[in-house]
Amino acid sequence: MQQKIIVPIKKEVRDKIIEICNKFNNNPGELINVLHETQGFLGYLPAEAQELIAEQLHTSTATVYGVVSFYSFFTMNPKGKHPVSVCLGTACYVRGAEKILESFEKELGIMPGQTDKDGLFSLTSLRCVGACGLAPVALVGDKVYGRLAPADIKGIVKEYRA
Amino acid sequence: MDMIKLTIDNREVEVPKGTTILKAAQTIGINIPTLCHFELEGLGVHNKPGSCRICVVEVAGRRNLAPACITEVMPDMVVKTNSMRVINARRTVLELMLSDHPNDCLQCAKNGRCELQKLAIRFGIRQNPYVGGEQSNYQIEVSPSIIRDMNKCVMCRRCETMCNEMQTVGALSAIERGFPAVVSTAFNQHLEDSPCSFCGQCVAVCPVGALTEVDHTPKILRAIMDEKKKTVVQVAPAVRVALGEEFGMKPGTIVTGKMVTALKMLGFDYVFDTDWSADLTIMEEGTELIGRLTKFLNGDKDVKLPILTSCCPAWVNFFEHHFPEMKELPSTAKSPQQMFGAIAKSYFAEKIGISREDMISVSVMPCLAKKYECSRDEFKVNGNPDVDYSISTRELASMIKQANIDLATLPESEFDSPLGESTGAAVIFGTTGGVIEAAVRTAYEVITKKSLPKIDFEELRGLEGIRSATIDVDGLKLNIGIAHGLKNARKLLEDIKAGKCNFHAIEIMACPGGCIDGAGQPLHHGNSDIIKARWEAIYRADKEMPIRKSHENPSIQAIYKEYLGEPCGHKSHELLHTHYFDRQTVVEVGSDK
Numbered sequence: 001m002q003q004k005i006i007v008p009i010k011k012e013v014r015d016k017i018i019e020i021c022n023k024f025n026n027n028p029g030e031l032i033n034v035l036h037e038t039q040g041f042l043g044y045l046p047a048e049a050q051e052l053i054a055e056q057l058h059t060s061t062a063t064v065y066g067v068v069s070f071y072s073f074f075t076m077n078p079k080g081k082h083p084v085s086v087c088l089g090t091a092c093y094v095r096g097a098e099k100i101l102e103s104f105e106k107e108l109g110i111m112p113g114q115t116d117k118d119g120l121f122s123l124t125s126l127r128c129v130g131a132c133g134l135a136p137v138a139l140v141g142d143k144v145y146g147r148l149a150p151a152d153i154k155g156i157v158k159e160y161r162a
Numbered sequence: 163m164d165m166i167k168l169t170i171d172n173r174e175v176e177v178p179k180g181t182t183i184l185k186a187a188q189t190i191g192i193n194i195p196t197l198c199h200f201e202l203e204g205l206g207v208h209n210k211p212g213s214c215r216i217c218v219v220e221v222a223g224r225r226n227l228a229p230a231c232i233t234e235v236m237p238d239m240v241v242k243t244n245s246m247r248v249i250n251a252r253r254t255v256l257e258l259m260l261s262d263h264p265n266d267c268l269q270c271a272k273n274g275r276c277e278l279q280k281l282a283i284r285f286g287i288r289q290n291p292y293v294g295g296e297q298s299n300y301q302i303e304v305s306p307s308i309i310r311d312m313n314k315c316v317m318c319r320r321c322e323t324m325c326n327e328m329q330t331v332g333a334l335s336a337i338e339r340g341f342p343a344v345v346s347t348a349f350n351q352h353l354e355d356s357p358c359s360f361c362g363q364c365v366a367v368c369p370v371g372a373l374t375e376v377d378h379t380p381k382i383l384r385a386i387m388d389e390k391k392k393t394v395v396q397v398a399p400a401v402r403v404a405l406g407e408e409f410g411m412k413p414g415t416i417v418t419g420k421m422v423t424a425l426k427m428l429g430f431d432y433v434f435d436t437d438w439s440a441d442l443t444i445m446e447e448g449t450e451l452i453g454r455l456t457k458f459l460n461g462d463k464d465v466k467l468p469i470l471t472s473c474c475p476a477w478v479n480f481f482e483h484h485f486p487e488m489k490e491l492p493s494t495a496k497s498p499q500q501m502f503g504a505i506a507k508s509y510f511a512e513k514i515g516i517s518r519e520d521m522i523s524v525s526v527m528p529c530l531a532k533k534y535e536c537s538r539d540e541f542k543v544n545g546n547p548d549v550d551y552s553i554s555t556r557e558l559a560s561m562i563k564q565a566n567i568d569l570a571t572l573p574e575s576e577f578d579s580p581l582g583e584s585t586g587a588a589v590i591f592g593t594t595g596g597v598i599e600a601a602v603r604t605a606y607e608v609i610t611k612k613s614l615p616k617i618d619f620e621e622l623r624g625l626e627g628i629r630s631a632t633i634d635v636d637g638l639k640l641n642i643g644i645a646h647g648l649k650n651a652r653k654l655l656e657d658i659k660a661g662k663c664n665f666h667a668i669e670i671m672a673c674p675g676g677c678i679d680g681a682g683q684p685l686h687h688g689n690s691d692i693i694k695a696r697w698e699a700i701y702r703a704d705k706e707m708p709i710r711k712s713h714e715n716p717s718i719q720a721i722y723k724e725y726l727g728e729p730c731g732h733k734s735h736e737l738l739h740t741h742y743f744d745r746q747t748v749v750e751v752g753s754d755k
Contacts, residue, residue, distance in 0.1 A: 047348075060331075060357070061349075063332065066335035066337045069337040069338045069339075
C-alpha cells in the first residue's frame with residue numbers, strides 16, 4: 001500500500017498561499033490570478049503549492065498543473081540567484097538573439113526554464129524589454145546587457161561566478 | 163415547443179429550437195461523421211468540445227465551415243453536409259490527425275473498433291500528403307488496469323470529461339501547449355500515484371487505442387494448458403447480459419447458459435458464478451446493516467450510519483482518495499469478486515484437496531477496477547492472490563473467438579456446484595439499485611421473520627443519478643439512498659458530511675448505470691439504448707430465477723453450516739471482510755517535468 005508522503009511546505013508559505021486563495025474567494029475561476037500571485041511571492045510554483053491551491057479552490061491538482069504547464073510564464077523551478085532572461089522579441093531575434101540564447105545554454109549548461117544545480121543561474125526567454133535599439137538584449141537580474149555577441153556571454157557569466 | 167424549419171442537403175427538416183445541425187440531420191437519416199463528440203443520452207454524459215472539426219458543414223451565408231455538433235439550427239438555414247469544400251476540409255483534418263498517429267493498426271488493441279480507423283475507411287484514405295513531420299513520442303504507461311499510449315491520443319478530451327465532470331475524480335487534465343499538449347496526470351505522475359479510481363470510464367469512451375485495458379488472456383490460456391494447475395473461473399452478473407453483443411446478438415440478450423458452455427470448452431476446470439458470492443455478500447453486508455441499525459435503534463450514538471456498500475472497487479478507491487475521513491462508513495464486507503476468491507482458495511481448495519498455489523483463480527468482470535482490486539496486497543495470502551487474474555467481458559469474448567467457438571450456436575449448460583448456485587437477488591448486483599434491493603429483500607425477512615409480500619422493489623430501480631426511497635420494514639422506516647456515477651456519489655457524501663442526510667443505507671456504483679455500463683463491457687460507442695437493454699435484461703434474469711432472495715440460496719446456507727459458522731462471525735471476518743486506507747493524493751516531493 002502506498003505510503004503517505006508528508007508534504008514539506010513551510011507553515012508561513014502555506015498560510016500565505018491560503019491567504020491568496022481566500023483573497024480570490026477560493027473561486028476556481030480565479031485560478032490564474034491565484035497562481036500569478038503565488039508565483040510572485042514564491043518565485044516559482046512547486047508541486048506542493050499546486051496541490052494546496054487545488055485543495056483550496058476545490059479543483060483537481062491535474063487541472064492546476066494543466067494551467068501551470070500551459071502558460072510559459074509559470075514555472076515549477078525556483079529561479080536562480082541570478083535569473084538570466086534573453087529577449088527573443090522581433091528586433092532582437094533578427095539581430096541574432098537565438099545565438100545569444102544558445103551561448104547562455106552552453107555556458108550555463110541548462111535549457112530555458114531550468115535552473116542550474118547550484119541555484120546560481122536560471123535561464124528564460126522573454127519577448128521585448130523595450131530596448132530594441134540595443135538589440136540583441138539579455139538581462140541578468142535587473143541589469144540589461146545590450147548589443148550582445150555570442151563571444152560576450154562567457155565574460156558576463158564570469159562576472160557573476162566570481 | 164418552438165419549431166425551426168431548415169434545409170439540409172436540399173431536404174426540408176423541422177426540429178425543436180436548440181437542436182444542433184448534427185441532431186437535425188440525424189432525424190432525416192443523414193449521418194454526419196464525428197470524432198470528439200460523445201453523448202450517452204439519459205445518463206447525463208456529454209462531451210461537446212467542438213474541437214476535432216470532423217463534423218464541419220457548409221452553412222449558406224456563413225464565411226467559415228460550421229461544426230455541426232455544436233452549431234444550433236436557425237430558421238431557414240441552408241446546410242450542405244457533403245459539398246466539395248466540406249469533403250476536402252474533413253479529409254484534410256483527418257489526414258493531419260493521421261500524420262501524427264502510429265500506423266500499427268494491425269497490432270492495436272482497438273483494431274476494428276477504432277473510431278479513427280472507421281473514419282479513415284469511410285473517407286477512403288489511401289495515402290497521406292502530410293507524412294514525415296514531427297511525431298509524438300510519449301512513454302507507454304502500464305498500470306494494473308489501464309494502459310495509456312498517448313502517441314495514439316487524438317485530443318478529443320472524452321476521457322477528461324468522464325474523469326472530471328462525470329466522475330469528479332480529477333486524475334486527468336490536458337497539459338502543456340502546442341505540439342507537446344497531451345492528456346495526462348498532475349506532474350505526469352503514474353496513474354497509481356494519482357487520484358485515479360480505475361473506474362475505466364476513460365477507456366470506455368476513448369475513440370482510439372490511447373486508453374486500453376491490460377490484457378491477461380495469454381496468462382490465463384497458459385494456466386489452462388498447465389496440467390499441474392486447477393483453473394477456477396467466476397463470472398459477474400453484468401457479463402451475461404452483454405457478452406452476446408460481441409457475437410452479433412441483440413443488446414440485452416441473456417447468454418448465461420451459452421457462456422458457461424463456452425467457458426467449459428475453453429478448458430476451465432470449474433466454472434462458477436460471482437452471483438454465488440454476491441449472495442454471500444448480502445449475508446455479510448445485510449447482517450452488518452442489521453447490526454448497525456439495531457445498535458442505532460437502541461440509542462447508540464456512536465454507530466456509523468449510513469452504511470455504504472463496498473462492492474464496487476472504483477468506488478472504494480474513490481472514497482479512499484477523496485473522503486478518507488469517512489472510511490469507517492462503508493461496509494467492511496469484501497466485494498463479491500474477492501469473497502469468491504477467498505472462498506475458492508480456502509474452502510474449495512481444501513474440498514478438492516489442492517494447495518492455493520496450485521489453483522489459478524480467474525474472474526470475468528464488466529470492470530477494469532477489478533483488475534486493480536485483485537492486485538491489492540490485502541487480498542493476498544503469502545503473496546498469492548485470492549484472484550489471480552481479472553479479465554473484462556471484452557477479453558473473454560476475444561478468448562472465445564480465438565478458440566474458434568461461436569457463442570451464438572452453443573447449447574446451454576449449468577454452472578458447476580457448489581459455488582455456482584445463485585439467486586435473482588445476486589443477478590441484480592449488475593445494475594444500479596440492485597445491491598441495495600438484494601440487501602433489502604434479505605434484511606426485511608431477517609428483521610421481521612415474515613415472508614416478503616412483494617419481492618420487486620420498483621421504488622429502488624431506475625437510471626436517475628441519485629435516487630432515494632423509504633422502505634417500510636414492518637413499521638420500521640428504512641431510508642435508502644442510491645447513487646451511480648462518482649459525481650453523484652460525491653454529492654451524497656458531501657451531504658452526509660454536512661449532516662444533511664437521514665439515510666440508513668446507501669448503495670454506490672462508480673459507473674453510470676452500474677456494472678452494466680462498466681468499463682470492461684463491449685463498447686457502446688455512445689448508444690445508450692444498449693445500456694437500457696442490458697438494464698432490462700438484468701431484471702428479466704432476476705425474474706427467471708427460481709430463488710430470488712440471497713438467504714434462501716441452499717449452497718450459501720450449506721457453507722455457513724459446514725465452514726463459516728454465522729454471518730459476520732469469526733471465520734467470516736477472517737475471510738470475507740476487509741479494511742480501508744487513507745490514500746489522499748500525495749505529491750512526489752521534487753517531482754516535476
